Amino acid sequence: MAQVNEIEPTWNILGDSFPKQYEVPEEVEKKPKAENISKIKLKLQDIQDAHNRIKSDVVFTPVIEAKYVGKNFCNVFLKCENLQNTGSFKARGACNILSSMSPSDKSKGCTVSGGRNYLSAMTYYGFKQSVPINVIVPKDCPLVDKHTYKENFAIVKVHGNDLNDASLHALTYCDEIGSNYVHGSDRLDLIAGYGTLGLELLTQMDKMDAILCPVGSGGLVASLVLAVKSLKPNCLIYITVDEVWISRAMINILEREKMVVEGAAACPVAAVMAGKVPELRGKNIVCVLSGGNINSSRMSRVIDRGMAAEGRLVKFSVALPDVPGAMAKLLAKVTDNGADVKSFVPERAWMRRDIFTVSVNMLIETSDIHHAKDLEKKLLKDYPHSHFIML
Amino acid sequence: MAQVNEIEPTWNILGDSFPKQYEVPEEVEKKPKAENISKIKLKLQDIQDAHNRIKSDVVFTPVIEAKYVGKNFCNVFLKCENLQNTGSFKARGACNILSSMSPSDKSKGCTVSGGRNYLSAMTYYGFKQSVPINVIVPKDCPLVDKHTYKENFAIVKVHGNDLNDASLHALTYCDEIGSNYVHGSDRLDLIAGYGTLGLELLTQMDKMDAILCPVGSGGLVASLVLAVKSLKPNCLIYITVDEVWISRAMINILEREKMVVEGAAACPVAAVMAGKVPELRGKNIVCVLSGGNINSSRMSRVIDRGMAAEGRLVKFSVALPDVPGAMAKLLAKVTDNGADVKSFVPERAWMRRDIFTVSVNMLIETSDIHHAKDLEKKLLKDYPHSHFIML
Numbered sequence: 001m002a003q004v005n006e007i008e009p010t011w012n013i014l015g016d017s018f019p020k021q022y023e024v025p026e027e028v029e030k031k032p033k034a035e036n037i038s039k040i041k042l043k044l045q046d047i048q049d050a051h052n053r054i055k056s057d058v059v060f061t062p063v064i065e066a067k068y069v070g071k072n073f074c075n076v077f078l079k080c081e082n083l084q085n086t087g088s089f090k091a092r093g094a095c096n097i098l099s100s101m102s103p104s105d106k107s108k109g110c111t112v113s114g115g116r117n118y119l120s121a122m123t124y125y126g127f128k129q130s131v132p133i134n135v136i137v138p139k140d141c142p143l144v145d146k147h148t149y150k151e152n153f154a155i156v157k158v159h160g161n162d163l164n165d166a167s168l169h170a171l172t173y174c175d176e177i178g179s180n181y182v183h184g185s186d187r188l189d190l191i192a193g194y195g196t197l198g199l200e201l202l203t204q205m206d207k208m209d210a211i212l213c214p215v216g217s218g219g220l221v222a223s224l225v226l227a228v229k230s231l232k233p234n235c236l237i238y239i240t241v242d243e244v245w246i247s248r249a250m251i252n253i254l255e256r257e258k259m260v261v262e263g264a265a266a267c268p269v270a271a272v273m274a275g276k277v278p279e280l281r282g283k284n285i286v287c288v289l290s291g292g293n294i295n296s297s298r299m300s301r302v303i304d305r306g307m308a309a310e311g312r313l314v315k316f317s318v319a320l321p322d323v324p325g326a327m328a329k330l331l332a333k334v335t336d337n338g339a340d341v342k343s344f345v346p347e348r349a350w351m352r353r354d355i356f357t358v359s360v361n362m363l364i365e366t367s368d369i370h371h372a373k374d375l376e377k378k379l380l381k382d383y384p385h386s387h388f389i390m391l
Numbered sequence: 392m393a394q395v396n397e398i399e400p401t402w403n404i405l406g407d408s409f410p411k412q413y414e415v416p417e418e419v420e421k422k423p424k425a426e427n428i429s430k431i432k433l434k435l436q437d438i439q440d441a442h443n444r445i446k447s448d449v450v451f452t453p454v455i456e457a458k459y460v461g462k463n464f465c466n467v468f469l470k471c472e473n474l475q476n477t478g479s480f481k482a483r484g485a486c487n488i489l490s491s492m493s494p495s496d497k498s499k500g501c502t503v504s505g506g507r508n509y510l511s512a513m514t515y516y517g518f519k520q521s522v523p524i525n526v527i528v529p530k531d532c533p534l535v536d537k538h539t540y541k542e543n544f545a546i547v548k549v550h551g552n553d554l555n556d557a558s559l560h561a562l563t564y565c566d567e568i569g570s571n572y573v574h575g576s577d578r579l580d581l582i583a584g585y586g587t588l589g590l591e592l593l594t595q596m597d598k599m600d601a602i603l604c605p606v607g608s609g610g611l612v613a614s615l616v617l618a619v620k621s622l623k624p625n626c627l628i629y630i631t632v633d634e635v636w637i638s639r640a641m642i643n644i645l646e647r648e649k650m651v652v653e654g655a656a657a658c659p660v661a662a663v664m665a666g667k668v669p670e671l672r673g674k675n676i677v678c679v680l681s682g683g684n685i686n687s688s689r690m691s692r693v694i695d696r697g698m699a700a701e702g703r704l705v706k707f708s709v710a711l712p713d714v715p716g717a718m719a720k721l722l723a724k725v726t727d728n729g730a731d732v733k734s735f736v737p738e739r740a741w742m743r744r745d746i747f748t749v750s751v752n753m754l755i756e757t758s759d760i761h762h763a764k765d766l767e768k769k770l771l772k773d774y775p776h777s778h779f780i781m782l
Contacts (some may be wrong), residue, residue, distance in 0.1 A: 062453035064474050082649040083455050143758035203554070251687060258473040258683035260649040281417045292649035296642060296694045297756055303687045312687075338534045339689070365688055367534035 042188055047195035047227050054095040054193060059084050059129070063204045063286070068256040069249075075284045077202060077208075077270075078224060078253075081294030082261050086120040089197055089290050094121035097182060098129045098192030104369040106131045111174035113137065113166040114184030116145050117203075117291055122129050122182065123152035134179060136170040138162050144295055156341040162383070171280040191351050194220045198227025201286060209283035212268035215239075224288075244309045244391065251306025253289070308391045311369025313342070315362070316376075319385035322348070330360065331356040333382065337375050340365040353385075425760050426753065433579055438586035438618050445486040445584060448519070450475050452588075454595045455675070459664050462641075466675045468599075469660075470592060473652050473683030477511040479779040480588055480611060480681050485512035487584030488573060489520045490675035503566035503579025504528065504557045505575030508682050513573065515542035525570060527561040535686055568618075576608040584610045589618025592677060600674035605681050615679075635700045635782065636661040642697025644680070651690070658679040664668045668716050699782045704733070706753070707767075710776035713739070713749040721751065728766050731756040744776075 023109055061080045068074035098106070110131030112122045119135055125131035133154040137146065139161055147155050159169040174181040184190075196221070201208070211228070215221050249270035253261050254357075261269075268287035271277055294302070307313040317342040320326045327346065334341060342363040351359045366372040371389070376388045452471045481593035489497070496636060500523030503513050510526055517524035524545040528537065530552055540547050549561040565572040575581070588611070591597070602619070606612050630637040636655055639659035644652050652660075659678035662668055666675075687694070700705040711717045718737065733754040742750045757763040759782070767779045 056441050059455070062455075062471075062474075064453075065448070069474060080453075083453075085458060087458075087649055166738065254651055254690070256688055257649040258478055260645055260651065294700060296646055297733075299645070300691050300694050303691050307687060318758075342688075367538050371534065 006098045008081070010285055015202070026238040027226070032258045033345060042195075042223065042226060044226055046188060046192040047199060047223065048188070050092075050096045050192040051196040051199050053099045054092060056083075057095050057099070057125070058092050058196070061187040061297055062278055063201070064257070066269075066287070069252060069287070070285065071270050074280050076269070077205065077284065077286045078257065079204075079286050079288045080259065081197065082259055082265060084291075085336065086117070086124045087264070087291055088117040088121065088262075088265075089118040089194055089288075090121040092196050093187075093190035093219070094125045095120065097122075097187065097189045097371060098125045098131055101131070101180075101187045102380045105180055109133060109177075109179040109334055110182045111136065111177075111179045112182050112184065113163065113168050113170040114293055116148075118184040119145070120148055120152075120293070123154040125147045126154060127152045128189075129280035132179070134170075134173065134177070136173060137219045140164045142295075144355050155349045157325045168244050185219055190224045191219040195223030195227040195289070202228065204284060205284070206287060208286050210277075210284045211288065211290035212271060212277070214264045214267045216290070218289075220290065241267050241274060241276065243341065244305075245274040247302055248309050249273055251310070254299075254303070254306075258290045260294065261289045262291050266291065270344065283285075307365070311372045311390050312366055314364050314372045315357055315374075315389040316364070316379070317347075317387050318379065318383045319351075319357050319359050320352055322356055326358070327360065330383070333379065334362070334364060334375070335375055337378060338367070338371065339375055397696065399407070399588055399720055412582070412723045422729045432647075432713070433582055433614065433617055435585075437579060437583040438590060438614065441483075441580070441583040441592050442486045442587040445483060446492045447589065448476075448486050448490070449483050449587070451591055453592075453610040454479075454592070454622060457648055457660075457678070460643060460660050460678070461466045461676065465663070465671050466662070466674060467663060467676065468596065468677045469648065469650070470586065470588065470677050470679045471650065472597075473650055473656060473680045475682075478682055478684045479508040479512065479516045479653075479656075480585055481508040481512040481678075482515070482589050484578075484581035485505050485583035487587075488513075488578065489516045489522055492571075494523070500524060500568075500570040501573045502527065503573050503575065504554065504561040506554075507539075508684055509575040510536070511539055511543075511684070514540045515544040517545060518543045523570070525561075525568070527557045527563065527690070527748070529557045532687045576610055582614045583750050586618040587613030589615045593619065596675070596677060598675050599677050601671055602677045602679065603646050603662060604679035605655045605658045607655060607681070611679075611681065612670075620722045632658050632661045632665060632667065636665040636695075638693055639700050640664055640698040642701070645690075645694070645697075650680065651683040652680045652686065653682050653685040656683065662670070668694070698756070702763045702781050703757055705730075705757060706754050706764075706768070706780040708738075708750055708752045708778050709774045710742075710744055710750050710768065712776070713747055717749075718751065721774070724770065725753070725755060725766070728769060729758070729762065730766055 012207050055306075057196050059262070063076045064080060066076035066078055085091040098110075106129065110122065110126065113136040119137075123133050123135060123217045134154045135149045137156060139158055142159065144389040146156050157173070160166045164378060173179055201211070211223060211224060213221055246266050249266040251264065252273065253259055253266060253269060260284045265288075272280075272285070272287065304313060318330060319386060320330060331341065331344070342365055347359045347361060351357070353359070366375060372390060376386070379386050426683060445745070451598060452474050455469045455471060457467035457469055460491065478481040489501075497520065501513065501517065502525040503510060504527040506516055514524050514526060516522075524543070526540045526545045526547045527550050528547060530549055537547050548564070551557045562572055582600075592602070602617060604612055604613060637657050639655040641652060641654065641666065644650055644657060656679075661677065663671075663676070695704060709721060711721060722732065722735070736752045738750045738752060742748070755766075763781060767777070770777050
């Protein structure tokens with residue numbers, strides 16, 4: 001471990017949040033991080049203690065130099081918390097909470113509610129450390145999540161319509177059964193665990209000019225700032241990155257960097273790709289890939305959305321004479337130009353043209369936006385009544 | 392770097408191949424690896440020299456302990472060559488070839504043909520080391536591949552119907568223009584490069600009982616054997632792993648280990664999952680994730696195939712009375728039981744029942760095979776004319 005005290009960093013921490021999945025608490029947006037930290041009195045020593053406590057039970061996650069992200073603009077390094085146990089940095093916090101508990105508290109067990117990554121991490125380490133875990137989830141909790149908690153031998157109880165209901169019930173329930181209620185944010189031991197990510201970074205990177213990380217509930221970014229001793233008054237927070245850029249970032253990380261990340265985790269990369277951080281030109285930047293927990297069917301949708309956003313999935317409709325051979329000719333034209341046909345649906349009823357015309361709706365795959373534009377031009381020449389949709 | 396000479400390993404190397412994409416040469420199957428190596432006179436020193444030559448230009452890829460693969464059976468570690476430059480171990484070979492060339496040879500440039508991973512690697516390092524690269528590809532080369540080579544500033548020429556045609560033309564072409572022909576296998580400098588993966592492993596793993604790696608053209612496994620000095624007469628080669636297991640391995644690596652791998656690279660993990668290596672119970676196994684180059688639309692298909700194989704995508708048809716409300720009732724039944732409806736297609740014409748009946752074809756997502764079976768049972772009770780398809 002590097003001597004953290006020797007470090008005199010000059011970095012900025014730039015945080016990004018994913019508005020649809022995470023709500024940034026008011027005070028995180030409006031006040032500097034220092035006040036947020038001081039509220040829970042987190043000290044560097046807490047993070048160092050956490051590191052020593054959990055280091056053999058969490059993954060010392062690798063830092064990979066990005067191959068494509070930021071190319072020709074800056075040097076991007078990826079801190080791969082998606083490869084952490086349970087697929088996110090929450091493992092660090094959960095492990096530290098449970099490892100800090102007294103044997104008698106451990107035997108009473110814990111009652112938890114909250115987001116999926118937090119619950120996965122608590123149930124995983126609960127099982128590892130023989131601490132019984134009760135999970136309270138709302139009615140709309142996806143089956144696959146409940147399945148994960150049960151795989152870790154947690155007791156899963158369903159209560160209420162949303163996370164608030166479930167959390168309130170968890171408070172009552174833990175009183176009833178005499179177990180410990182463990183809140184999923186605002187706990188010193190939780191946030192100290194997160195900060196161990198920063199201590200690892202100090203040993204992994206010779207030179208960092210900036211760290212970009214998702215804000216989430218603010219715990220990670222706050223602890224990271226403290227761990228690298230770089231809290232600056234000009235610390236920047238973006239509250240929005242466009243969703244299209246998030247999809248593009250996710251598909252780029254998947255295709256180019258060969259890793260799976262969830263939406264929030266892709267935000268830092270999205271910020272670089274979208275040109276949101278012009279001040280970082282030529283710098284060494286660490287993007288924290290905070291987690292990789294996205295289910296496969298959502299992943300399929302992200303791939304489609306990302307491909308559409310990059311002009312690699314294109315929809316179009318063409319009006320053709322309804323005569324034998326016309327459709328075959330159209331298909332030949334498309335495939336001869338190197339595009340892949342994903343779907344082909346002729347439509348005869350719901351159209352405004354004469355009855356001797358058929359409209360064909362196609363979904364095609366191209367190699368990039370230039371290829372798509374080129375194909376559009378060629379098809380418009382032969383089929384003037386074509387209509388292309390590119391995102 | 393560990394002193395390789397001090398190592399006295401007792402490991403077996405178990406290789407798996409992916410029959411549809413790779414052909415295992417006759418001699419690799421029939422003769423011990425030693426003979427294959429001796430043919431090209433590869434020495435440990437060649438690998439050590441290659442390591443010193445390329446170490447600053449390739450990624451020292453991380454070894455990650457698998458979180459789910461092999462659970463309760465053995466300890467699986469993943470050597471992540473999918474995170475290598477250009478997404479595969481071929482980068483090591485290509486980098487070593489080009490770094491070993493004399494300045495005058497470099498200025499003549501190289502002409503290459505072969506598989507995508509090899510060509511990506513050669514064009515990538517060609518650009519990095521200012522060596523002009525000519526790539527000869529057959530007519531059916533995917534656009535996206537040509538795009539990758541061109542991104543690396545290679546000159547791409549299309550010739551012939553298959554890889555054989557292209558390779559023969561490459562030989563003639565390089566004579567014409569006076570450039571070097573660089574074969575994609577059977578070269579000492581190429582295979583010595585591959586072996587550097589083994590030297591890295593020696594520094595990363597305290598204890599390995601076995602290494603599982605895809606065979607491909609034999610170069611990787613041969614060089615790996617030499618690098619870890621563990622060539623044994625009982626070295627095992629599997630020539631087939633069932634395709635369904637490969638899909639299941641790919642989706643597990645994606646969902647659970649958060650990484651993208653191509654089909655061949657998933658074979659070692661597939662072998663563990665399919666129970667092909669019972670002799671490795673309780674052992675420490677390294678699975679080499681040899682590459683991650685799979686395009687996104689194929690990835691979508693792998694996800695679907697893998698989910699179908701795990702009973703998480705289920706197709707079924709149901710015969711219903713063709714009256715208002717019947718379809719809504721069916722949908723409610725399915726969703727109340729926690730399944731997600733992916734597609735819903737009523738069919739009135741192409742069926743053998745009476746005209747007062749409608750047949751509905753559905754594709755649904757379940758949480759696992761048990762959930763799917765449970766749902767089948769419940770639906771059969773209300774709709775005896777249901778037909779389920781699970782892989």
